[in-house]
Amino acid sequence: MNAKLVTLLVCSLSFVALADTPALKTVTVSGSAVMQAKPDAVRLTMQIQQTSEKVSDAKQKVDEQVAAFSQALRKLGVKDDQLNNAPLRIQPDYQHDPERKLPQRYLVSRDITVSLNDLSLYGTVLQQAADLGVTQMNQAEFLVSQSDQLYQKALQQAFAHAKTKAELLAKANGLTLGSAQKINEQGYAPAPVMKMARAMADGAEVSFGQTDIRAEVSVEFEMNSH
Known part of the structure; x- marks a missing residue:
């Protein structure tokens, strides 16, 4: 019996066995x-921005506000790994130049992200942000750790x-x-539970859902x- 015939027989037997399997x-x-x-934690994203005829002037003002806000957060116990204030954007402001030939002013902004593991600081941080010139406050992300x-x-x-x-x-x-x-x-x-972040008066009842x-x-x- 040659090898080809043996192979065919083995394949045939296997096929029969599979066919008989229920x-x-x-x-x-x-x-x-x-x-x-x-939720027991919250992530806040906000922005500080300034406009000026010179990029350097606008950036200096933004950096000063960001530094003051960062220092206030550290006094509240926010650690460096909970704070990101690095993202910087510079863009021309053509508001006074409808033909968009040359920008009359420049807009400089920094994004600030703050992660809080203590929700009792939520209202205080928002108040500090308002006092120190935060321009824009995005939706807050309430998280479960x-x-x-x-x-x-x-x-x-x-x-x-x-x-x-x-x-x-x-x-x-x-x-x-x-x-x-x-x-x-x-x-x-x-x-995450998304809510609009807003400054709240002391003693106001806050529900995080x-x-x-x-x-x-x-x-x-x-x-x-x-």
Whole structure:
């Protein structure tokens, strides 16, 4: 018997064995879970800007304001790794030159990002920003520092939810539920709570709301006969 014939016989036997294997009964279900948590940190993004006929004059004014604001933040306990005041932009201001030939003035600005792990400082930082000449305040991002751990719990609950649904479907078909064959993670949404940052009077009641941390899975389970 030559090698080609042996190979053909082996392939034929394998094909017969696969053909005789009973089809695997499976059910695919989805599961989801949501963990709710109150924000315990906030990221503030703001801007200080000045205009002048000379770039150097505008930059000097901006740098002085930024330095004063940064010093005030450090006195409140904000550390250097919680503060980013490096981004600098310089652009021409054609406001007084409709034909846009030569800029009459220049706009210089710095972006400042402050991360606070203590929400009790929120109102104080906003007040300092207003007092020291912050020009623009963007939306505040309220965050949950333990979002990864909460998501892991939500993921476990999402799988349990999917398994419960699969067990009901298996029972309805007179079968028992087997092991999971495929698991697909479908969702992760620890979205920050976005709010407009604004200066608040002392003693004002502040509510930071809450955020939803969602997990979703799709699971394929084996179903067995009794």
